Amino acid sequence: MPAAAPTSDLANVADAATTPSAVEVRGLVKRYGEVEALRGIDLTVNTGERFALLGPNGAGKTTLFSILATLRTPTAGSARVLGRDVVTERDAVRRELGIVFQEPAIEQRLSGRDNLLLMGLLYGLPTAAARRRADEILTQLGLAESAGRPAKNLSGGQRRKLELARALVTDPKILFLDEATLGLDVDARRGFWSHVRGLAATGRTVFFTTHYMEEAEVADRIALIDAGRIVALDTPRALKARLGGGVIRLKTDDDAQARTWLTGRGFATDADAAELMLVHADPAAVLPELLRHLPVKVLRAEVHEPSLDDVFLKLTGRGFGSEHASAPPGGGRGGPNGRGRP
Numbered sequence: 532m533p534a535a536a537p538t539s540d541l542a543n544v545a546d547a548a549t550t551p552s553a554v555e556v557r558g559l560v561k562r563y564g565e566v567e568a569l570r571g572i573d574l575t576v577n578t579g580e581r582f583a584l585l586g587p588n589g590a591g592k593t594t595l596f597s598i599l600a601t602l603r604t605p606t607a608g609s610a611r612v613l614g615r616d617v618v619t620e621r622d623a624v625r626r627e628l629g630i631v632f633q634e635p636a637i638e639q640r641l642s643g644r645d646n647l648l649l650m651g652l653l654y655g656l657p658t659a660a661a662r663r664r665a666d667e668i669l670t671q672l673g674l675a676e677s678a679g680r681p682a683k684n685l686s687g688g689q690r691r692k693l694e695l696a697r698a699l700v701t702d703p704k705i706l707f708l709d710e711a712t713l714g715l716d717v718d719a720r721r722g723f724w725s726h727v728r729g730l731a732a733t734g735r736t737v738f739f740t741t742h743y744m745e746e747a748e749v750a751d752r753i754a755l756i757d758a759g760r761i762v763a764l765d766t767p768r769a770l771k772a773r774l775g776g777g778v779i780r781l782k783t784d785d786d787a788q789a790r791t792w793l794t795g796r797g798f799a800t801d802a803d804a805a806e807l808m809l810v811h812a813d814p815a816a817v818l819p820e821l822l823r824h825l826p827v828k829v830l831r832a833e834v835h836e837p838s839l840d841d842v843f844l845k846l847t848g849r850g851f852g853s854e855h856a857s858a859p860p861g862g863g864r865g866g867p868n869g870r871g872r873p
């Protein structure tokens with residue numbers, strides 16, 4: 532019957548309209564005494580999305596993560612996870628979540644396998660099912676070989692993967708990760724994220740915080756957070772496109788004079804600590820001209836596609852990768868930390 536197709540299409544539309552977002556945050560404020568760690572956060576994370584919260588130390592990432600994970604309560608505003616309120620429907624929210632903290636949550640003296648078994652039993656699985664689940668995840672994350680050893684004897688990268696494994700025992704719809712790879716070397720970080728990518732490919736929502744630019748690049752969308760505010764929220768590509776061109780970075784023997792000269796010729800320059808940065812629609816074309824005419828000695832010149840670092844610098848006036856921590860007025864305890872364990 533020809534009428535059947537439109538009917539099912541309509542059903543799909545209705546479905547889409549009623550399916551709650553993975554995360555919905557409105558006007559969220561968090562104060563710790565004098566410190567305003569979150570100053571009115573609004574964001575929506577779609578189901579199945581990989582969403583990164585990227586910002587320097589002290590920006591408010593762990594605070595937002597902890598509120599979404601129901602471990603802290605907001606001062607004002609609201610947050611919902613899969614349509615449920617993190618304050619009034621806390622237990623329901625918790626059942627949907629897998630959480631990886633910045634600090635270890637696994638029991639270091641137990642083996643990886645026993646850690647997962649324990650988690651499964653705590654979650655209420657029968658022993659045989661908990662064993663099956665543990666083995667399934669260990670294999671999936673490439674930990675089957677090492678899972679018999681006490682966790683404390685594993686490498687840093689393996690231990691972090693075990694944290695991820697622990698979060699997966701309950702087969703959560705959403706994974707929350709707070710600086711999950713802090714302190715790992717680049718290879719171990721890549722290994723970790725390749726697994727997270729695989730998990731997202733199965734339709735899980737992944738919400739993660741990081742202060743590593745290159746980690747945020749794996750996200751579908753990124754919220755840049757600085758001093759308790761979202762300063763930009765978009766796809767990595769769109770964020771970089773906001774700069775409106777490519778980037779030239781220069782190091783000269785007199786950057787102050789170079790800046791004055793450039794500004795006088797209509798170039799917008801941004802300075803981070805060590806060098807001059809300018810954005811131009813066609814940097815490769817303009818660079819030879821600059822090198823010929825600049826009244827200072829150029830020690831180094833570099834042209835590159837815009838990075839998230841450039842975007843952050845442009846938006847906040849501060850470099851990112853370096854130790855330019857942003858502390859809200861009132862000071863506080865900067866630095867990455869794992870206050871957020873239950």
Ligand SMILES: Nc1ncnc2c1ncn2[C@@H]1O[C@H](COP(=O)(O)OP(=O)(O)O)[C@@H](O)[C@H]1O
Pocket residue numbers: 563566567568586587588589590591592593594595858859862863864865866867868870
């Ligand atoms: N329990 C707390 N008591 C007081 N200040 C806090 C507490 N937790 C975080 N802060 C402050 O709130 C701000 C945001 O911290 P946090 O959310 O940990 O940032 P991030 O995770 O981005 O490094 C910082 O200024 C920090 O010092």
Ligand SMILES: [Mg+2]
Pocket residue numbers: 592593594633710866867868869
């Ligand atoms: Mg943190």
